[in-house]
Amino acid sequence: MVREDGKRNFVLVEDDGEETSVFSGKYPRQAALKAARRLHPAPSLDDVDGKATLKLRERGTDKVHIYEGWAWVEDKDDDAPEWMDDEVTRANVSKQGIEHLDT
Numbered sequence: 169m170v171r172e173d174g175k176r177n178f179v180l181v182e183d184d185g186e187e188t189s190v191f192s193g194k195y196p197r198q199a200a201l202k203a204a205r206r207l208h209p210a211p212s213l214d215d216v217d218g219k220a221t222l223k224l225r226e227r228g229t230d231k232v233h234i235y236e237g238w239a240w241v242e243d244k245d246d247d248a249p250e251w252m253d254d255e256v257t258r259a260n261v262s263k264q265g266i267e268h269l270d271t
Contacts, residue, residue: 169227174194175192175194176192176226176227177191177192177226178190178191178199178224178225178227178233180203181225187225189203189206190227191203191224196226196263197261199224200222200235200263201261203222203224203237204237204260206239207220207239208239209240209257209258209259210239210240211240212240212241212242215240218238219262220236220238221234222234222235222236230268231267231268232266233263234265234267235263235264236261236262236264238260239257239258241257242255242256
């Protein structure tokens with residue numbers, strides 16, 4: 169279901185079928201990026217050695233968006249605010265497809 173601000177809710181589906189965290193975004197990729205930032209990050213982009221499969225079910229539908237995601241740590245930008253940590257977690261995702269749940 170689309171909210172008034174245009175955002176949709178996506179539920180992270182674990183391997184055992186359990187639905188855990190909820191991520192929101194106008195597009196599934198936004199929610200997947202948020203989910204990927206919670207992965208265990210590699211020390212740098214060059215050291216990323218594995219990718220995790222992220223399955224996000226759009227609430228109110230039977231669509232499951234499937235992404236490969238990975239995360240890494242890098243130094244904050246020069247123009248970042250002082251209160252921000254010196255290292256930040258970055259993430260990227262690659263869409264693998266869409267599945268439809270059997271109802």
